[in-house]
Amino acid sequence: MSIDVDTVAKIARLARLKVPEAEQPQLAKELSGILTWIEQLNEVNTQGVEPLASVSDVTLPMREDVVTDGGIAAKVLANAPGGAVYLEPGDHSVGGFFTVPKVVE
Template sequence: MAIDAATVRKVARLARIAEPEERLEPLARELSGILNWIEQLNEVDTNGVEPMTSAVHVTLPMREDVVTDGGDPAKVLSNSPKTASNFFVVPKVVE
């Protein structure tokens, strides 16, 4: 898959990345090379290969699942800049 300078310009604008005009063509060649390498991975035969969750086999240590009272709220909230009724107060992030 080939990427041209116009595509790089569009993606840079969507990502709000300012790229000088003389840098668009080298970026297009570089991104095309990366996509060509990724397409080569489709040629690898992965039949019978189980998905990996880790490079080495590790058994995670298990702890006993015990119900607790949740600790001391005053201690938990002591580093919070603002609290109300034993809760963290955070600014609204969704309109």
């Protein structure tokens, strides 16, 4: 397929690109070359070829998706300013969390 200078000007206008007239013949030649290469790719027989998501056939190991508290709540809360208190899981009384000053009024 061959692209002429008028087509390049139209493409540039549609793409809202400013292409100087002196560069349009070279751009037409390059775009024609790209389309010729794509036509060559269309000639390749791809019957029976599975689509690929990656060129390497590697599968990642799976792990069980389990929600946990991380098991280190006491260590995390030890860094808290103001002496946050760690409570055992299930104890929802005071403590076991960070308190921060209100930032939105």
